[in-house]
Amino acid sequence: QVQLQESGPGLVKPSETLSLTCSVSGGSLSGYYWSWIRQLPGKGLEWIGYIYYSGDTNYNPSLLSRVSISVDTSENHISLKLTSVTAADTAVYYCARVKEYTTTFDFWGQGTLVTVSS
């Protein structure tokens, strides 16, 4: 069974870059799209973007100017960078696998809380 685990700093200063890694175990990145999704405090879910194992990406237009997702198939992980963060970027960040032939999310990490504060 595929397992995903997010890691990275839990605290980021305003205007700096948020960087997270999602390690995938129990399966290969190959053949799938992998996504980042965030959950703002007390609010709903927001899709950030996804990446194919080959490197093709697609991002939420609302975050397009600040977001970058990369893949490392040798290390079996994907990464997220979000630049120029503000308090509004404080959220639980999840990585998830995109279910084949859909853009739904069938396997999720447990999530990691990132707080933006000085």
Added chain:
Amino acid sequence: DIVMTQSPDSLAVSLGERATVNCKSSQSVLYSSNNKNYLAWYQQKPGQPPKLLIYWASTRESGVPDRFSGSGSGTDFTLTISSLQAEDVAIYYCQQYFTTSYNFGQGTKLEIK
């Protein structure tokens, strides 16, 4: 952007009774070329990530109990739990995957009456 609006925001149902959650999209998520509705439902329990329950509006994900069912087409969709169990207490989200942004609804909190 397609806006997803769920109703009600919260719901209390007795054990063994039927629970119904509604989801409305601001534009149709039915793709005419394959007659599929690009709509999914998730369940999120406290401290856990969301769990995919249903996709294509009515197809249950593997392992999901058959008391969960999805229906609807176009812009109006429903998640039904036929006989509420204690473990079904959660927040339920709909999600469209018809267009990029792949927006989620705001969630419906389901509790036991």
